[in-house]
Amino acid sequence: MPTEVIEAVLIAGDGIGPEVTAAACEVMQAAGAPIKWLSMPAGVGAVATHGDVLPEMTLAELRRVGVGLKGPVGTPIGGGFRSVNVSLRKALDLYAAVRPVRNLPGVKTRYENVDLVIFRENTEGLYTGIENQVAPGVVTSMKVATETACTRIAESAFEYCVHRNRKKVSVFHKANIMKLTDGLFLRCAKAVHDAKYPQIGYEEIIIDNACMQLVRDPSRYDVLLMENLYGDLVSDLCAGLVGGLGVVPGANIGRDCAVFEAVHGSAPDIAGKGLANPLACLMSGVMMLNFLAEKHHSQPCRIAAERIKGAYDHVLAEGKIRTRDLGGSATTDEFTTALISSL
Ligand code: NAI
Numbered sequence: 001m002p003t004e005v006i007e008a009v010l011i012a013g014d015g016i017g018p019e020v021t022a023a024a025c026e027v028m029q030a031a032g033a034p035i036k037w038l039s040m041p042a043g044v045g046a047v048a049t050h051g052d053v054l055p056e057m058t059l060a061e062l063r064r065v066g067v068g069l070k071g072p073v074g075t076p077i078g079g080g081f082r083s084v085n086v087s088l089r090k091a092l093d094l095y096a097a098v099r100p101v102r103n104l105p106g107v108k109t110r111y112e113n114v115d116l117v118i119f120r121e122n123t124e125g126l127y128t129g130i131e132n133q134v135a136p137g138v139v140t141s142m143k144v145a146t147e148t149a150c151t152r153i154a155e156s157a158f159e160y161c162v163h164r165n166r167k168k169v170s171v172f173h174k175a176n177i178m179k180l181t182d183g184l185f186l187r188c189a190k191a192v193h194d195a196k197y198p199q200i201g202y203e204e205i206i207i208d209n210a211c212m213q214l215v216r217d218p219s220r221y222d223v224l225l226m227e228n229l230y231g232d233l234v235s236d237l238c239a240g241l242v243g244g245l246g247v248v249p250g251a252n253i254g255r256d257c258a259v260f261e262a263v264h265g266s267a268p269d270i271a272g273k274g275l276a277n278p279l280a281c282l283m284s285g286v287m288m289l290n291f292l293a294e295k296h297h298s299q300p301c302r303i304a305a306e307r308i309k310g311a312y313d314h315v316l317a318e319g320k321i322r323t324r325d326l327g328g329s330a331t332t333d334e335f336t337t338a339l340i341s342s343l
Contacts, residue, residue: 004300005036006292009061009068009259014043015266016276017071023278023336024069024285027311030340033289033304038065042084043073043266053084059091062257067292069285070261074268082129088259089122094252095149096156097122097231099263100287101238101248105317107326111241113219117166118238119157120231121185122252124149127228145181145227150188156253157189157225158197168201169193172210172226172234185227211237235263246277246325249284251291258291260284274331277323279312282339311342 010025012018025037040058041050050057053073062068075083088094097120103112130142157169171189175182186204193202201222205213207230213220214234218241226234239248245264252259262280270276286305293302315321321338322328330338 004034004296004298006034006067006296006298006301007036007038007065008288008292009058009065010037010039011042011058011068011070011073012039012045013071013266014045014074015072015268015271017043017073017266019271019274019276019332020262020278020281021069021071023332024282026336027278027282027308027339027343028285028289028304031304031307031311031343032300033285034298034300035289037069040068042070042088053081054087054091059088062092062259066257067288068257068259069281069288070259071281072262072264072266074266083127086127086129089252092254092257092259093123094254094257094259095121095123096153096253097235097250098156098160098253098287099231099235099238099248099250101235101242103242104247105313106319107243107247107316109241109243111218114238114241116218116221116238117160117164117223118231118235119153119160119223119225120235121149121153121227122231123228125181125228143178143181145184147184147188150185150227151192154189154192154225155196157223158192158200161197161200161223166200166223168203168222169225170210170221170223171202171204172207172224172230173204174207174230175204176206182227189225207234210234214238214241239263244325245280246323247279247283249280249282249287251284251287253291258288260288260291274333275324276332277325278332278336279323282308282312307343308339311339314342315339 012021073084099118101116124144126143128144173182248263289301289305321330
């Protein structure tokens with residue numbers, strides 16, 4: 001039994017959220033992760049139980065314990081409530097979305113040697129949700145960029161390079177069109193690079209060309225840095241390079257709090273059918289354990305993270321038990337059981 005216990009908030013979320021978070025927690029517990037989960041409500045389901053998509057008690061617990069694992073939540077299209085994710089990231093100032101995208105053992109895709117990390121600015125851009133109808137049939141959406149936010153996300157990306165021995169940051173932008181907002185993003189990134197990280201490679205690429213380059217040869221990239229909307233889109237594109245949304249984890253990191261979650265959404269098309277791949281959520285849990293290992297110098301967290309990674313590498317490489325998105329026929333439960341047996 002682990003002697004230390006670290007509290008972490010668990011948000012099951014909507015759609016496949018409860019399935020993938022339950023699977024992730026089961027594997028993490030079996031691996032000896034010293035986590036005490038505090039289940040908190042958020043998402044469409046929270047309206048019925050707590051009268052709010054993002055109850056204040058959930059934010060309060062996240063502020064108190066400083067860390068959480070979150071399942072996806074649904075967001076209505078073209079109306080309805082504001083995205084829970086946008087509100088959560090804003091409320092807790094989780095300004096850096098960090099999304100590692102790598103080939104996995106035995107998961108064959110069109111590409112080899114994909115090893116990218118996306119740094120997405122998580123609080124500004126077009127996601128501020130400032131939209132207006134200026135006249136009937138005429139609407140606007142305001143893109144916001146501030147020097148503070150552009151600078152701190154650049155700092156995060158370069159600092160990551162230093163700690164993880166990464167060689168190059170590529171900034172994706174459209175500053176030829178959005179001269180002020182993307183222009184500021186670029187200027188801040190370059191200023192951070194030139195002043196503090198000249199030893200790290202630096203390039204600026206217009207995003208349409210960058211996407212074309214990504215699908216031609218992703219191995220030319222290392223760390224990708226971009227504003228909010230581009231980061232959202234490029235994350236899914238990159239997931240497609242390595243096997244899809246079922247295998248790409250993520251972290252939303254702020255100064256005082258970090259919330260870990262897969263890149264994928266609530267997948268209403270497969271929700272409740274036992275078909276979801278829990279790996280992206282579990283890998284986000286591994287990112288959380290590594291984060292806690294560093295923050296609390298927790299050896300049990302580090303060991304649990306290594307055991308889980310070893311288990312999924314093994315099960316995937318063997319190739320016998322896989323969920324449907326990876327070409328197999330295993331259910332969420334069968335895959336979870338296989339992971340636990342391989343710990
Ligand atoms: P989605 O990511 O939920 O699904 C896209 C496709 O990928 C679907 O065919 C789905 O079945 C598949 N997929 C996703 N995750 C999978 C997994 N773990 N295993 C196997 N297959 C998986 O994107 P979509 O359909 O655009 O969005 C659905 C809802 O999710 C929307 O309400 C959207 O706003 C929300 N969303 C929430 C996010 C979050 O909470 N972090 C992120 C993205 C979307």
